[in-house]
Amino acid sequence: MADLKVLLGEAYKEDMTLEDVNAALAEKEFISKDSLSEYVPKNIADKYATEAADYKKKWKAAASEQEQKQIEEAERQAQIEEELKTLRRASKVSEYEKQHLALKYDEKDAKEIAEALCDGDMDTVFRLQKKHEEALQKTIKADLMKNMPTPPAGNQANVDYSKQIAEAQASGNMVLMASLIRQQAAVNANNQ
Numbered sequence: 001m002a003d004l005k006v007l008l009g010e011a012y013k014e015d016m017t018l019e020d021v022n023a024a025l026a027e028k029e030f031i032s033k034d035s036l037s038e039y040v041p042k043n044i045a046d047k048y049a050t051e052a053a054d055y056k057k058k059w060k061a062a063a064s065e066q067e068q069k070q071i072e073e074a075e076r077q078a079q080i081e082e083e084l085k086t087l088r089r090a091s092k093v094s095e096y097e098k099q100h101l102a103l104k105y106d107e108k109d110a111k112e113i114a115e116a117l118c119d120g121d122m123d124t125v126f127r128l129q130k131k132h133e134e135a136l137q138k139t140i141k142a143d144l145m146k147n148m149p150t151p152p153a154g155n156q157a158n159v160d161y162s163k164q165i166a167e168a169q170a171s172g173n174m175v176l177m178a179s180l181i182r183q184q185a186a187v188n189a190n191n192q
Contacts, residue, residue, distance in 0.1 A: 008021070
């Protein structure tokens, strides 16, 4: 209450109501009107504030249109980049698939390994390569077995040593010639 006493001065009374305080304050002049000469009247300040708000709204609208265009352009650019990325991936997959088909991969496996290569899924790549290698080994083995001549029945070894004996005699290798003659004699003895 000490501040109210100072503020009201002689107008202050003990047990003042709120209405009494307001009435006493209305009569007091706290600021000299001469010191307010540097300030703009409230109605003019309000007018300028309104104009400034209007310009700010117009600027924001123009800026938001420009920002909207920038956002739309960024979205369009992102869509183009995504489509380009998809097309590049599809091209790469197709190229890898073609190369694996040339290596005699199964069509399904060639497509799967091509996609795995593009995605960097090396576990799938190695799994499919191992599968292809095993299938290739089986194919080679089957081809070799198919083209292998049928061995003769029993223990019939008809080896003609006469040509080898003649070659050893012509070259002057008497040790080899003697060995071949003994082998031929052993074979002939077994055949009888």
